[in-house]
Amino acid sequence: MAKAQFNREEIIYKVTELFWNHGYSGSSMQQVVKVTGLKPGSIYYSFGNKEALFKEALENYAQKRLMRIRRTLDGASSVGKGICHHLDRLVNDAAAHDFRSCFLVKTQLELAGEGNELYAHAAAKLAEMEALFQQYLEREYDLELSQSRATSIMLHSFGLRVYGYQKNPEKRMRLALRQGLPWLPWDEKVVESKELKFRG
Amino acid sequence: MAKAQFNREEIIYKVTELFWNHGYSGSSMQQVVKVTGLKPGSIYYSFGNKEALFKEALENYAQKRLMRIRRTLDGASSVGKGICHHLDRLVNDAAAHDFRSCFLVKTQLELAGEGNELYAHAAAKLAEMEALFQQYLEREYDLELSQSRATSIMLHSFGLRVYGYQKNPEKRMRLALRQGLPWLPWDEKVVESKELKFRG
DNA sequence: TATTTACTTGAATGATTATTCAAATTAAAA
DNA sequence: TTTTAATTTGAATAATCATTCAAGTAAATA
Numbered sequence: 001m002a003k004a005q006f007n008r009e010e011i012i013y014k015v016t017e018l019f020w021n022h023g024y025s026g027s028s029m030q031q032v033v034k035v036t037g038l039k040p041g042s043i044y045y046s047f048g049n050k051e052a053l054f055k056e057a058l059e060n061y062a063q064k065r066l067m068r069i070r071r072t073l074d075g076a077s078s079v080g081k082g083i084c085h086h087l088d089r090l091v092n093d094a095a096a097h098d099f100r101s102c103f104l105v106k107t108q109l110e111l112a113g114e115g116n117e118l119y120a121h122a123a124a125k126l127a128e129m130e131a132l133f134q135q136y137l138e139r140e141y142d143l144e145l146s147q148s149r150a151t152s153i154m155l156h157s158f159g160l161r162v163y164g165y166q167k168n169p170e171k172r173m174r175l176a177l178r179q180g181l182p183w184l185p186w187d188e189k190v191v192e193s194k195e196l197k198f199r200g
Numbered sequence: 201m202a203k204a205q206f207n208r209e210e211i212i213y214k215v216t217e218l219f220w221n222h223g224y225s226g227s228s229m230q231q232v233v234k235v236t237g238l239k240p241g242s243i244y245y246s247f248g249n250k251e252a253l254f255k256e257a258l259e260n261y262a263q264k265r266l267m268r269i270r271r272t273l274d275g276a277s278s279v280g281k282g283i284c285h286h287l288d289r290l291v292n293d294a295a296a297h298d299f300r301s302c303f304l305v306k307t308q309l310e311l312a313g314e315g316n317e318l319y320a321h322a323a324a325k326l327a328e329m330e331a332l333f334q335q336y337l338e339r340e341y342d343l344e345l346s347q348s349r350a351t352s353i354m355l356h357s358f359g360l361r362v363y364g365y366q367k368n369p370e371k372r373m374r375l376a377l378r379q380g381l382p383w384l385p386w387d388e389k390v391v392e393s394k395e396l397k398f399r400g
Numbered sequence: 401t402a403t404t405t406a407c408t409t410g411a412a413t414g415a416t417t418a419t420t421c422a423a424a425t426t427a428a429a430a
Numbered sequence: 431t432t433t434t435a436a437t438t439t440g441a442a443t444a445a446t447c448a449t450t451c452a453a454g455t456a457a458a459t460a
Contacts, residue, residue, distance in 0.1 A: 002426040021313040025225035113221040151376035158362035159355030176351035180380035202456040
């Protein structure tokens with residue numbers, strides 16, 4: 001018996017890029033063939049069909065995201081600092097020229113209307129994210145406050161994942177985050193440090 | 201010469217429903233034929249092609265949204281009250297069982313990666329919305345504060361347009377809005393009034 | 401009423417879609 | 431080395447895609 005000629009992780013990475021960029025309906029299996037270099041038969045033999053392939057990519061993405069958040073919050077000197085660091089990364093994503101929102105968010109919006117089960121999957125992963133934030137916040141605040149603040153973080157995160165498509169959104173996003181999440185330990189003076197970038 | 205047998209507004213309404221629910225790639229011209237009752241030839245004669253048809257639907261939607269916000273803000277006893285009313289409507293949308301986010305937001309996320317000009321159009325309309333909020337806020341606050349608060353409102357609005365896909369999001373959304381936008385004149389006690397619904 | 405132009409019709413076009421499968425190839429197991 | 435099973439190949443399938451167009455119909459104008 002032969003074993004798989006390809007590296008599954010590598011294939012899933014390429015497929016994730018495709019689906020994340022172009023969405024489920026916007027990506028064709030012929031594009032999958034192109035970006036992976038695999039033949040149609042191999043793809044179907046190893047991954048089942050388009051939906052199953054998408055699901056594996058989405059699951060892989062979600063797991064990596066959740067792990068990264070956990071790592072960030074664990075590595076920070078306080079929960080608040082960790083959350084700031086996380087949100088800062090979202091702002092940097094959104095400020096990049098090749099911004100493409102979040103794979104989970106995009107999937108939810110695209111597939112919720114189709115009754116596609118992939119939507120519920122994406123929604124569940126995002127709910128896990130909120131639960132994670134709440135869990136960490138409960139180390140410093142009571143249950144009620146942790147809950148509303150976790151939701152507030154999600155609202156802001158989702159906001160950034162959409163607002164990033166605006167023109168030059170970075171400065172405005174940073175100011176609005178400080179407006180809406182004033183209880184977080186931001187460091188001072190966003191505006192100046194931003195303008196420095198253009199001088200030096 | 202004959203004149204159009206159909207009501208253009210009515211057709212655009214039906215087409216908007218289709219595109220809003222299933223997206224650009226997720227909707228086919230055959231579905232357009234089905235929901236409108238028009239024949240392919242008529243559609244192409246009157247609207248050009250799929251992209252032009254989508255654009256007209258999107259433009260119509262955006263205009264109605266902007267008008268509604270203006271009306272709400274003009275009709276309110278204060279800018280703050282008007283914004284609360286607007287956000288309340290977004291929460292109600294998000295709490296409905298047939299929630300489908302916002303047509304502009306969905307279009308942006310779907311088409312930004314394709315280099316499709318429809319994306320820029322959607323983004324521009326959302327920028328107009330932010331400018332509108334800022335303009336009204338400037339009646340009560342200075343420029344800087346109006347700017348950051350307008351962005352904060354957009355961040356929360358976008359957040360609601362995504363968070364609505366979560367399970368039973370209403371109560372959490374209302375609490376998080378009060379968390380993140382504490383400067384707005386909310387009326388007290390969301391929690392109780394929500395629970396009342398389930399008893400009566 | 402006759403003519404002209406605006407619009408409708410719907411079958412047809414060729415491209416693209418997801419998926420299949422018999423045959424060939426590979427490498428582990430015997 | 432031979433056998434066996436896992437994997438690859440790539441052309442083929444049938445469905446669906448956006449779009450076209452010659453022919454037909456309707457109504458405004460002359």
